[in-house]
Amino acid sequence: MLMTKPHPTETAVSRVRRARPRTTAQIRLPDGRLYEAPVGTPLGTYFKAIDHTARHALPVIAALVNGELRELTYPVERDADVVPITLADSDGQRIYARSLTFLMIAAVEELYPEADITVDYALYSGGLYCVVNRRAPFTATELQRIEARMREMVDADMPIGKEHVPLEEALRHFEAKGYTDKVTLLKNRKKDYLTLYTLGKTRDYFHGYMVPSTGYLRQFALRPYGSGFALLYPRHEQPDVVQELKESPGLVAVFNEYGEWMRLMGISNVGALNEAQEAGRMREIILVSEALHEQRIARIASAIAQRQPRVRVVLIAGPSSSGKTTFSKRLSIQLLANGIRPVPIALDDFFVNREESPRDENGQYDFESLHVLDLPLFNSTLNRLIAGQEVTLPRFNFFTGLREEGNTISIDEDEVILIEGIHGLNPELVREIAPECIYRIYLSALTQLNIDRHN
Structure with a gap:
């Protein structure tokens, strides 16, 4: 008797069965673990069960669902x-900071x-600098009282709700509270509704997700800072530690100056910028901004002039794309106006031959390492120029990866050397140069235009 095997397609088809709608949904974590719950269960409920089995893990405050960021209330x-x-994630820190601000x-x-609170800017140590309006700044005792109330609300695990309201209702709410910046921003909104977050009797609009309840917000502190206060929280590099507040008078001065510039231009937030655009004021704003920058550069040039003839080297540092080259050119003009002739020297020309360059952990050339520079040659060159000697500069050939001979120069007493590069603040760069001969400048796009007083 002959036996025939069923065709593979017939076997596969025979396994198909009619089914009822599933009543559960599964989530799969990156390590392959699967968890199942009834359809519509919020993400937060899943993670409460998962956290119960992994007590030492950091609390989950949001999640990527099929690659999209979702709140824990997401069903x-x-x-x-x-x-x-x-x-520990940058998205997580933003959600935590936003939720903590609301609290x-x-x-x-x-x-x-x-009191009316403006969240002004982020602090490097992990936190937000806040300003009190409509009354005197909070005292240390008042801040302690606010922090104590925040901790009571955290212990109560109060829900942070979300409601969709007609746009007109939201605008009336913000007008009643005197939040003119939010009204200005939202009056041109295309959608006819707005999503407000709620916490107790407080309702507000935030540009981003929140945690589902106050119980997630256990790590924070309030501290007096400048003319306002700091709301501190952990940085994502150390997510279980609230860093001590580091006083930075120079940084505070920069932000205060920026705030004064914004006041002069009448641009304190995105809504005000939109109004300026509608009024045809953008050219004026650009010109005023350029004039303010030029004033600042002129003051720097005057400070260098006042330290003559001691200052012989000006180091300009800053991250990539911070505007070091443009700034150097503008500073050169202001130095000339003070009777000082700038002599630019390219730091890149002091690269070691490419084969001698340090490598990173992956074996690739590390062109951002300080030791990609021939530091002994660099320091020797500067010292000889400062001493009035004639020096032949190197020139790095990026095509061959080799250092060649460049121009021969010397500097007079009315000249200063201008050097720009990411290592300008590193003391190891100029360890053989007398400190009184050096003037350091740091450039960075630190400031931002806030969306409104709370965002």
């Missing part, structure tokens, strides 16, 4: 690949309803 309707987001605002509204 899981179908199977999904899920990546937890914690304070602080709600506590202030309850305790000091006459």
Whole structure:
């Protein structure tokens, strides 16, 4: 008797069965673990169960669901690949900071309803610099009271809700609170509704996601800072530690100056910028901004002139694309106006031959390392120029990767050497140069235009 095997397609088809709609959905974590719950279960509920089995893990405060960032209130309707987001992630830190800001605002509204808080800028140590309007700055005792109330709200694990309201209702709400910046920003909104977050009696609009309740916000501190206060929270590099507040008078001065510039131009937020555009003021704003920058550069040039004849080297540092080259050219003009002739020297010309360049952990040339520079030659060259000697500069050939001979120069007493590069503030760069001969400048795009007083 002959036996025939069924065709593979027939076998596969025979395995297909009619099914009822599933009542559960699964999430798969990056390590392959699967968790299942009824369809529509919020992400946060999944992670509460997962955290219960991994007590030492950082709290999850959001998640990527099939590659899209979602709040923990997001209902899981179908199977999904899920990546937890914690304070160790940049997205997690932004959500934490935003939620913590809302908690602080709600506590202030309850305790000091006459106060109006502006969240001004981020602090390097991990936190936000905030300004109190409509009343005197908070005292240390008042800040302690606000922080205590915030911790009570955290212990109560109060829900942070979300509601969709007609745009007109939202505008009336912000007008009543005196939030003219939010009104200005939202009056041209195309959608006829707005999503507001709620915490107790506080309602506000934020540009981004939140944690689902205050119980997630256990790490923070309030400290007096400058003419306002700092709301501190962990940085994502150390997500379980609130860093001590580091006083930075120079940084505070920069932001205060920037705030004064914005006041002069009448541009304190995005809504004001939109109004300026509608009024045809953009050319004026650009020209005023350029004039303010030029004034600042002129003051720097005057400071260098006042230290003559001691200052012989000006080092200009800053991250990539911060405008070092443009700044150097503008500073050169201002130095000439002070009777000082700038002599630019390219730091790149002091590269070691490419084969001698240091390598990173992947074996690739590390062109951002300080030791890609021939430091002994660089220091010797500067010292000889400062001493009035004639020096033949090197010139690096990027095509061959070799250093060649360049121009021969010397400098007079009315000249200063201008050098720009990312290592300008590194003391190892000029360790053989007398400190009184050096003037350092750091450039960085530190400031930003806020969306509104809370964003």
